[in-house]
Amino acid sequence: MPVKSSQAVKSHQAVTRPGKQEANANGATAATAATAATITALTALLADSYTLYLKTQNFHWNVTGPMFTTLHTLFEVQYTDLALAVDEIAERVRALDAPVPGSFTEFAAVATVRESVGPVPARTMIEMLVADQASIARAARAVISAAEQSTDAASADLATRRLQQHEKNAWMLRSHLE
Secondary structure: OOOOOHHHHHHHHHHHOOOOOEEOOOOOEEOOHHHHHHHHHHHHHHHHHHHHHHHHHHHHHHOOOOOHHHHHHHHHHHHHHHHHHHHHHHHHHHHOOOOOOOOHHHHHHHOOOOOOOOOOOHHHHHHHHHHHHHHHHHHHHHHHHHHHHOOOHHHHHHHHHHHHHHHHHHHHHHHHHO
């Protein structure tokens, strides 16, 4: 059985593992530009998802009014889903051999979703969450686009599943505004 050279192994890894870093002429490693774009898009999706997780949990704790029970339960379902999603997104970034941001400061620097501070009426909570779900849907589409450029089916699949969930969440929230 022939033994593969280390360069052949590195080339094979670059083809079979989209996030695997390739050696340059100096022996240093760097992610391909396409993979770097996927990592950047995943990091933005992570930051938005984590911020929305916190915001939705805040609203779950603080919602009041005639729709209390319905919204309290809906918000819990949505923030529980987001808790699982942030872990999956972060682990995908790590699978692509990139570090994962893990602080509010790092998330705030790239997130388009903004936190909510202070009391907010229930209807405003819903309106804010509808807009945030749309922001995350856009972030998921950006991941899909970047992942398709780097033929990274796993990241595209993750983002497609997140897109479907956020579109569904927005629909459920909008139904409370009619």
